[in-house]
Amino acid sequence: MLSGSCLCGGVRYEISGRLSGPLYCHCSMCRKAHGAAFRTRASVRAQDFRWVQGEALVTWYETSPGTERGFCRVCGAKLLSRFERNPRFYGLPLGTLDDDPGVKPGMHLYVAHKAPWFEITDALAQHAEEPG
Amino acid sequence: MIRGSCLCGAVKFVIRGTLSAASHCHCSMCRKAHGTAFGTYAAARADDFRVLEGADRITRYRSSPGIVRTFCARCGSNLQWLREAKPAVVDVALGVLDDDPVVRPACHIYAGSKAPWYEITDSLPRYAAGVETGQ
Numbered sequence: 001m002l003s004g005s006c007l008c009g010g011v012r013y014e015i016s017g018r019l020s021g022p023l024y025c026h027c028s029m030c031r032k033a034h035g036a037a038f039r040t041r042a043s044v045r046a047q048d049f050r051w052v053q054g055e056a057l058v059t060w061y062e063t064s065p066g067t068e069r070g071f072c073r074v075c076g077a078k079l080l081s082r083f084e085r086n087p088r089f090y091g092l093p094l095g096t097l098d099d100d101p102g103v104k105p106g107m108h109l110y111v112a113h114k115a116p117w118f119e120i121t122d123a124l125a126q127h128a129e130e131p132g
Numbered sequence: 133m134i135r136g137s138c139l140c141g142a143v144k145f146v147i148r149g150t151l152s153a154a155s156h157c158h159c160s161m162c163r164k165a166h167g168t169a170f171g172t173y174a175a176a177r178a179d180d181f182r183v184l185e186g187a188d189r190i191t192r193y194r195s196s197p198g199i200v201r202t203f204c205a206r207c208g209s210n211l212q213w214l215r216e217a218k219p220a221v222v223d224v225a226l227g228v229l230d231d232d233p234v235v236r237p238a239c240h241i242y243a244g245s246k247a248p249w250y251e252i253t254d255s256l257p258r259y260a261a262g263v264e265t266g267q
Contacts, residue, residue: 007164007195022249032139035203035210035225036168037156040250061207063139069208071167075193076203076210078167093167100248116232117154118172121254 003052004097006077010054013079017048019092022105024124026114029063034078037118040094040105041081049080049090107131135230138209143186145211147176147224151235154226155263156256159242161195165203166210166225169250173213173223174235181222239263 002015019042030039051058058079060068066084071077081091094101108120112128120126134147154174162171183190191205200214213223226233240252244260252258 005164007161007201008193029139031227032137032209033207034166034168035227036166036170037172037227038168040169059205059208061140063207071203071208073191073205075165075195076191076201076208077164078208094247094249095163095167095169097247104249104251115226117226117236119254122251123253 002097002099002101004079004092004099006054006057006072006075006079006096008072008075008077010057010074011051011072011077011079012053014050014052015044015048015092016050017045019044019101019103022094022101022103024105024108025110026108027110028113030110031113031115033063033069034093034095037115038108041091042094042101042103043089044092046088046090049092133231134233136211136224136228137230138186138189138204138207138211138228140204140207140209142189142206143204143209143211144184146182146184147180148182149177149180151176151224151233154233154235154237156237156240157242158240158244158246158250159262160245161201162242163245163247165193165195165201166227169247170240171210171213172226172237174226174233174237176222176224178220178222181224 022042058070059073107125111126151174202212239257243258
């Protein structure tokens with residue numbers, strides 16, 4: 001069981017299963033949404049994810065057709081993405097986890113769009129866009 | 133002139149002059165607020181920071197005594213880190229800049245609090261806690 005929470009503590013969630021496909025995304029939308037160098041996310045099965053507290057505090061913003069990103073409206077913490085075309089999985093930004101997920105990112109995506117002020121210095125695979 | 137905007141475009145700002153004292157912050161509050169491995173901020177003079185649009189969308193959250201973090205109420209983009217005792221300085225989240233900030237992060241701070249799933253692999257100095265930048 002993994003636990004996560006936003007910065008103010010108003011929103012709490014639990015994940016009962018494993019996370020899969022952890023990766024770094026350097027696309028401009030992820031950088032803007034998180035106000036950061038990149039996003040680190042994994043996939044979680046919707047049936048394994050449960051809001052424990054504060055679901056009503058989660059504001060959803062549709063960043064592209066059919067994709068919504070949720071954040072806490074009190075503290076702004078980025079919590080979850082959901083996909084109209086694939087409702088069985090959510091995208092989980094790892095930053096709000098309170099526990100070690102036991103997985104590590106395996107690749108970098110959208111490196112062609114990365115921030116000019118951040119250099120990738122690890123040995124992971126880099127893809128200019130999505131892997132082919 | 134360095135331009136910045138949130139993901140939905142409701143908030144737009146410009147920074148006249150230069151940014152300084154850029155660093156990657158791995159503290160648990162930055163990791164939570166951004167939902168990422170770390171936050172990266174650089175300092176602007178408050179006189180140089182001007183909001184062009186969407187000031188009414190900027191939501192303030194006091195994450196610890198004297199520290200305020202701001203974000204767009206519509207899309208959630210993190211924008212600023214503000215010290216109430218030092219109103220002359222605005223720390224800007226580099227991720228929402230549209231232009232190259234020119235300055236580059238010089239160190240990792242609060243590396244002692246970093247996420248277990250993230251390894252720091254560059255050669256920048258790492259500090260277990262914060263450093264006083266003199267800002």
